[in-house]
Amino acid sequence: MRKIFGVLILAMLLSWIPLLAVTETAIASCGSTIHVVQPGENLYRIALKYGVSMAAISQANGITNPNHIYVGQRLIIPTGSACPPPATPPSTTGCPVHVVKAGENLTLIAARYRVSAWAIAQANGIYNTNLLYVGQRLKIPCTPAPQPTPVPVPAASGTWRGEYFRGTTPTGGPVFVKNSTALNFHWGLGAPDSRLSADGFSARWARTYTFKGGLYRLTLTVDDGARIWVDDSLVLDVWKVQSETTYVVDVPISAGRHTFTVEYFDEAGVATVQFTFKWVGKAPVEPQPPAGESDWQALYYANKDLTDPVALSVRQAKIDFNWGAGAPVPGIPADNFSARWSRNTGFAAGTYAFCIRADDGIRLWVDDVLLLDEWRISNGDLTICRDYTLTTGLHAIRVEYFEETGSALVKAWWQKQ
Numbered sequence: 001m002r003k004i005f006g007v008l009i010l011a012m013l014l015s016w017i018p019l020l021a022v023t024e025t026a027i028a029s030c031g032s033t034i035h036v037v038q039p040g041e042n043l044y045r046i047a048l049k050y051g052v053s054m055a056a057i058s059q060a061n062g063i064t065n066p067n068h069i070y071v072g073q074r075l076i077i078p079t080g081s082a083c084p085p086p087a088t089p090p091s092t093t094g095c096p097v098h099v100v101k102a103g104e105n106l107t108l109i110a111a112r113y114r115v116s117a118w119a120i121a122q123a124n125g126i127y128n129t130n131l132l133y134v135g136q137r138l139k140i141p142c143t144p145a146p147q148p149t150p151v152p153v154p155a156a157s158g159t160w161r162g163e164y165f166r167g168t169t170p171t172g173g174p175v176f177v178k179n180s181t182a183l184n185f186h187w188g189l190g191a192p193d194s195r196l197s198a199d200g201f202s203a204r205w206a207r208t209y210t211f212k213g214g215l216y217r218l219t220l221t222v223d224d225g226a227r228i229w230v231d232d233s234l235v236l237d238v239w240k241v242q243s244e245t246t247y248v249v250d251v252p253i254s255a256g257r258h259t260f261t262v263e264y265f266d267e268a269g270v271a272t273v274q275f276t277f278k279w280v281g282k283a284p285v286e287p288q289p290p291a292g293e294s295d296w297q298a299l300y301y302a303n304k305d306l307t308d309p310v311a312l313s314v315r316q317a318k319i320d321f322n323w324g325a326g327a328p329v330p331g332i333p334a335d336n337f338s339a340r341w342s343r344n345t346g347f348a349a350g351t352y353a354f355c356i357r358a359d360d361g362i363r364l365w366v367d368d369v370l371l372l373d374e375w376r377i378s379n380g381d382l383t384i385c386r387d388y389t390l391t392t393g394l395h396a397i398r399v400e401y402f403e404e405t406g407s408a409l410v411k412a413w414w415q416k417q
Contacts, residue, residue, distance in 0.1 A: 037073040040377055040404065048406040050077045095142040100132050107268045111200045113140045114167035118197065160205040160262075164192060168265040170202040180205070183262060183275040192271075202265035203273075213255030214282050215353065215385060221246045221274040222264065228275070229261040235382065241267050250280065250353070250385035280387075281353075281417055296341040296399075300329060304402040306338045316341070319399055319412040328408065338402040341412070349392040350416050355385040357411040358401060364412060365398040366390070377404050387417060 035046055043063075047054045060076045063069070098109055110117040123139045159181055163174035175195050183205055191198040220226060220236060223244040228236040235251045264273045296319060300312040312329055319341055327334040356362045356372050359382070364372040371388055401410045 033077045035075045035077050037069050037071055037075060039071050041069075042377065043069055045377060045405055046075065046077075052078060096140040098138045098140055100134055100136040100138065102134050104132070105268075106132060107199045109138065109140075111168040111267060114169060114172070115141050116166055116197055117200060160207040162203055162205045164196060165202045165204075166196065166200070168200055168202050168267055170204045170263055170265070174204075183273060185271075185273050187266075187271040189270060198271070199266065199268040201271075202263070204261065204263045206259055206261045208257055208259045210257050211253050211255060212279065213253065215250050215280050216253050216277050217280045218249050218251055218277045219246065219275070220248075220262075221272060223270050223272040224265060224267050226262060226264045226273060226275075228263075229259075231258050237378075237382075239263075239265070244270065244272050250355075250387075251383065252385070296343045299340045300332050301338045301340075302332055302336075304336045304338045304404060306340055306400060306402070311337075319410060321408075321410050323408040325407060334408070335403065335405045338400070339410075340398065340400045342396065342398045344394045344396050346394055347390045347392065348416070349390065351387050351389045352414045352416050353385045353387055354414045355383065355412070356399070357383040357409065359407050359409045360404050361402045362410060362412075363400050365396075367396050375400075375402075 033050070035050070037046070043054050043057060047057055056078050057063070057075060060078045069075070096113060098113070100109070106117040106120060110120055113120075119141045120138055123141050159179040160183060162178045162180055163170065164176055164178065165172065165174050176193065178193070185192065187198075189198060192201070192203070218228060218236065220228065220238070221244060222238065222242075224241045225239040226236075227234060227239050230251060230253060236247060236249050238245070238247055260275075260277075262273070262275055295315040295317050298312075298314050298316045299310045300314075301307060301309075302311045311331055314329070321328065323334075325334060328337065328339070354364060354366065354371055356364050356374065358374065358378065360377045361375040362372070363370060363375050366388055369388075372384055372386055374382060374384060399410075399412045
């Protein structure tokens with residue numbers, strides 16, 4: 001009996017292979033292409049590479065959480081005429097079926113499909129949510145198709161407008177809206193509200209302030225992930241599972257009214273999010289190097305890892321480049337390149353604001369101190385400053401940069417406080 005059952009299961013699985021191949025061929029023939037996810041890629045970078053929206057790729061591949069793609073995944077890129085949706089195994093209810101993999105638990109699975117762990121447990125007759133096994137087939141309750149992330153509407157003056165969501169991605173309609181005078185939450189192992197579970201939830205807060213202009217220090221303490229915008233500019237992105245961590249970034253903000261937007265998610269365990277900001281001084285400008293001061297010694301590499309051989313060695317007056325989608329210099333590719341700039345500069349004693357701006361990764365050393373480190377693929381250009389006190393005399397400055405794909409931009413400068 002077992003042998004017959006095994007043969008039937010194998011036959012069913014094999015029957016899907018030609019169907020998937022035919023579907024992929026049909027997709028390619030109607031103007032789309034297939035992209036295999038590489039290490040370090042995310043949906044934003046892939047969409048940018050092909051000139052399509054993240055929503056279009058998500059819809060074409062049935063992706064409900066754009067943060068959850070994996071290396072080796074084959075994505076349909078809808079670059080041409082309308083194509084049929086990708087084939088998915090049938091289910092008796094028309095809802096997804098998930099096969100449990102090693103290391104997964106009910107909270108992770110629920111977050112992936114944007115439903116509650118309790119809803120999955122009810123749908124599958126699970127009474128002990130800690131007892132799952134590898135290979136177990138779970139029926140996932142159907143959920144509405146994900147909607148584009150709404151533009152947050154700030155609350156009345158003096159409060160943050162908070163939107164709270166089930167699942168670790170703040171998309172679709174919120175479960176409830178609640179205003180707060182401050183972002184200072186430490187829920188521990190509990191939930192923000194009885195309408196949410198203690199794990200696998202997210203939130204978005206927005207508030208408009210009137211700024212006098214200058215450099216503002218943003219402080220975020222979070223467990224698990226968060227990201228912060230000033231108007232439409234993403235200034236801090238730590239969207240990952242992590243223990244309680246504090247981040248401090250300095251951001252120049254012009255005078256006038258601007259809106260902070262803070263997004264947050266908790267996967268499991270302790271839930272904390274605390275955000276404050278303060279004015280720390282005038283925003284640093286981007287000065288020209290003083291007359292007679294030496295140029296930067298620039299080394300360019302035809303790879304993103306600063307690996308020899310050096311493709312080009314040249315002296316440059318300043319680090320202030322916006323190459324867009326093009327190559328920085330002849331002989332260097334438009335994507336997957338890196339560069340290192342170094343110089344010895346004379347400083348008077350005092351405190352200086354060192355600033356970097358880049359898309360993608362950048363880091364800056366003063367002497368042998370790694371002062372600024374954003375060595376990662378960015379979701380757009382990012383500006384960060386940090387104060388550092390120097391003694392009178394020469395100090396060695398080094399800046400390193402890499403570009404993966406898409407737009408390429410890099411700047412570095414400093415200003416005495």
